[in-house]
Amino acid sequence: MxxxxxxxxxxxxxxxxxxxxxxxxxxxxxxxxxxxxxxxxxxxxxxxxxxxxxxxxxxxxxxxxxxxxxxxxxWRSWGYAERGDDLLVTHGVLFRTLVVVPYGRMQFVDVTAGPAERKFGIAKVQLHTATPATDAEIPGLPPEEAERLRDRLAALGEARAAGL
The missing domain is CATH 1.10.287 (Helix Hairpins)
Structure with missing residues (x-):
């Protein structure tokens, strides 16, 4: 592989x-x-x-x-992929990282943008789970995509956690 x-x-x-x-x-x-x-x-x-x-x-x-x-x-190393049961976030050049966040493990989703990010028209989506090791963030998203991702992840998190 x-x-x-x-x-x-x-x-x-x-x-x-x-x-x-x-x-x-x-x-x-x-x-x-x-x-x-x-x-x-x-x-x-x-x-x-x-x-x-x-x-x-x-x-x-x-x-x-x-x-x-x-x-x-x-910047080119950052990417994310939405799958049926989880979200994948990858980044890093020298030290590569892949974080897999199951939707059912998400506790809440933050969207943040400081003054500089707002000036450049971007925001950061941060996913929080019960285990900090599986928390993930996706910086540099257009506001519309950050909003869409926040709403989708929150809905999927609620739906998957309901079965626990």
């Missing part, structure tokens, strides 16, 4: 998260990298000289480039 099928079983209809999640994370990365890089360059420039400040800016640019690439890879 190939490792890819272990974390993303074939035959499922995998849904990706919105590209706006990638954009948001890159904007946050660029903001903090530039802010800290320029502040660090200014401090180093005043204390050690402007030649060293240029090195700090070069390091900040390298961190920004590397982070930009990592965020893109991480």
């Amino acid at each position: 190939a490792m890819d099928t272990l974390f993303a079983p074939p035959g499922e209809r995998w849904q990706p998260v919105s590209p706006r999640l990638c954009q948001l994370r890159r904007v946050i990365l660029a903001f903090w990298t530039c802010l800290l890089g320029l502040a660090g360059a200014l401090a180093v420039g005043l204390v050690l000289g402007w030649g060293y400040a240029a090195a700090v800016v070069a390091v900040a640019a390298a961190v920004l480039g590397w982070g930009w690439w990592v965020i893109g890879r991480n």
Whole structure:
């Protein structure tokens, strides 16, 4: 069995998260990298000289480039699939994760969106079960999809738990 099928079983209809999640994370990365890089360059420039400040800016640019690439890879790794009895959520590049949440084990479903997420038009759906190890979250969903998924998962959770 190939490792890819272990974390993303074939035959499922995998849904990706919105590209706006990638954009948001890159904007946050660029903001903090530039802010800290320029502040660090200014401090180093005043204390050690402007030649060293240029090195700090070069390091900040390298961190920004590397982070930009990592965020893109991480964003592409997120996906979810709705099956008859459970929800599959997969993510991760270096450390792959597949969480299988049976609908009957769900206790409640949260939908959250902070100010930055609302500005980018995305939300996060979080599933809570009795066992924290089987909790799952799906970030970067358009509001309509987050609402649809919340309602569907809540209804399925209620229907499956009624038989317990």
